[in-house]
Amino acid sequence: MDRLTSMELFVAVAELGTLNKAAEKLDISNAAATRHITSLENRLNVRLIERTTRRLSLTTIGIEYYKKCKDLLSEIDQAESSISSAAVEPEGTVTITSSISFAIMHITPLIPKFNKLYPKIKINLIGANRYQDIIDSNIDIAIRTREFEPDSNLTIRKLATTHRILAASYDYIKRKGKPKTIEELQDHDILLYSHANNPRILSLSKDNEIKNFALNPIMETNDGQIVRSAALNGAGILIQPLYIIYQDIVEGRLIPILTDWKLPELNVNIAFQSRQFMPIKNRLFIDFLIEDFKNKEYERYWSSIQ
The missing domain is CATH 3.40.190.290 (D-Maltodextrin-Binding Protein; domain 2)
Structure with a gap:
């Protein structure tokens, strides 16, 4: 049985006083609710609820367990609320690595405008002329300029040629x-x-x-x-x-x-670990950089020099 659902159901039973109301609150059947409570008591090897024909009541150890479950579920709610807030107003640090030349000419000029749009996102910019291992170095985004990009587990987005x-x-x-x-x-x-x-x-x-x-x-x-x-x-x-x-x-x-x-x-590429579950702060900077290159038409101007 799902442990978190069992804990949520137990808290609802404690606060509502009946299994039926608790099951209704969690949108599960009475039979499923009964199985959750039975599974919870069997796993803990204690009786949490005293059952009568009219009402359920918590045992002494059930009251203690209720308090701990309530605190834990509250922490989970706060964590999810924090993540949801970050999605609405993104925050955190984006760690970027590129050559020193690229950082000077094409990243640092963008930081004031990006910071104005997203004031809670901080930039950690690492200038490195040798390519670092993204995963081992905890890097979110890497800018790489190569004739070709070797096969890897990284996701690559082309920025320009x-x-x-x-x-x-x-x-x-x-x-x-x-x-x-x-x-x-x-x-x-x-x-x-x-x-x-x-x-x-x-x-x-x-x-x-x-x-x-x-x-x-x-x-x-x-x-x-x-x-x-x-x-x-x-x-x-x-x-x-x-x-x-x-x-x-x-x-x-x-x-x-x-x-x-x-x-x-040479291909100027943006490399990162995965598109799946990418933090919004990373995606925002990647999109911002791509849009800047598109608006300034760097590729067209560079190709004009022959």
Whole structure:
């Protein structure tokens, strides 16, 4: 028998004084109510109710058990009420991880507006350029930029498609020249982001032709913002996704190089554990981020840079 239903029925019997009224309150049959009380007494191995032809009354131990059941059911009601309230006015902390560059450029600018809409939802933002295990690290949402997403138990929602390009500052090009062929890259200063997929091999395509070029960088770093800063200061040629350097290109701080050759596309994905029973706070942030990317048409603008 369902233990919680048996406890609820017992409390109703204690307060209403009859089994019939208690059964009616819980919308169960009298026979089912009798079985619940019998099962409860058998499990506890005590008599909880004294039965007479006119009325039921609690035994001494039944009174004690009634008090404990009443307190427990009250706590359950409060817990469910709290969850229902959270659904109406969502609250809690959303733990998000992404690369430091993505966090700076595409998450932190959204926080004030999101906080205004949902003031009881807090953001815990973890900048990490290596992908963390979502389950082991208690992460709600992970932003991942990859050529492909390996099979896993995670749910994936695509945010956008982008691609990497080669670019350098005007000062660097003025000093070292602008390479016109892939082979000319060997005479240039390359700034390497070490967490890229197969970072030391540049795989470029044009029409049906594919060329692989081995990189010999003058600087290597594990953070995209460091690579960007070095390139902006004229240190060399970077290879970075457009979600990081698009604005630098549009505003002329960086100049695209070898644009007739293409690097593999990258998918910007949102990864999370499961759609089933997803906390509303997580779903709200995911929907908010997707809507922002849609409204700002990032994918269309990024594809315009060739």
